[in-house]
Amino acid sequence: MKEYERKQLLERVEREGATVGADIPETIDVQGESIDLREFVFEIKRRDTVPAGERDRVDRAKKNLRRERLQRKQLLEEGDVTRAEGEELVNAIVGIDRALNALQNLGPTDLEREEQAQEAADRKRWMSFLKQALGRDDASSRGRL
Template sequence: MSVKDDTLSEWERNQLLAALHARLFWVGEEIPYSIEVNGNKCKLHELVWQLINKENLTDEDREHISKYIAYLREREQKDETKLKTAKLTKKEAKDLFNETGGILRALMDLREIEDGTVKEKEKEFHDIFSKERVAEARRWLQFLHDSGGLE
């Protein structure tokens, strides 16, 4: 009976690395719920959510955001180097890939919070969503009318 080699192949490694660098890769990635920051556990998901929903940022908030961005950037680079060079199983590589994707997502969100574009994007999303709902309702009503369901 042969033992299946579960080591990440060079081709698989290159696929994961290419995916990390794909445009808008981080869209849809989930921010890690917690991450270790300087030996302390940080509830990263909760932190980003609170900052996104905060009406106005204080100078202290901005300082914290800058520190988190710097830390997460460093962490992302270490994880990517590990993904490039370490001998990993496929599961370890996929877990590291997912963590790195979540970190990249957190970085993008924190940058948007810091520069104020997160509120603009949220408003834009809600405007588009509302217009799509109205358009969908009109299409549905037209369908009902055309099929004789509405007289």
């Protein structure tokens, strides 16, 4: 493949709207294991929230997909590939990006954890407010010792 062709393919991968209209691959080999990617993504997206048991599976899948995307992009950048192989790599990378976008945009994965985080943030704001209102914030109390 000529260098300008390689640059064109890489540009397609990095284009802002590259995933618009792209299909999630039916299956994909990730780390030597064949995964039914489309089925997995649609199975997860059908739910309103991801249960705690599935959250680890989704996080692991996203991590593996990111790793696979990087490897394929590096092969496209540096590998000795033909134009046809480059096209296949670009389609696979864009499909992985599409799957990652779908998995990233899931709703809250754990309502209980999110509620606890919200309560902790509320308590922290309340304590900060009380310290300021009572004149006991860190800056003013240091000078009183």
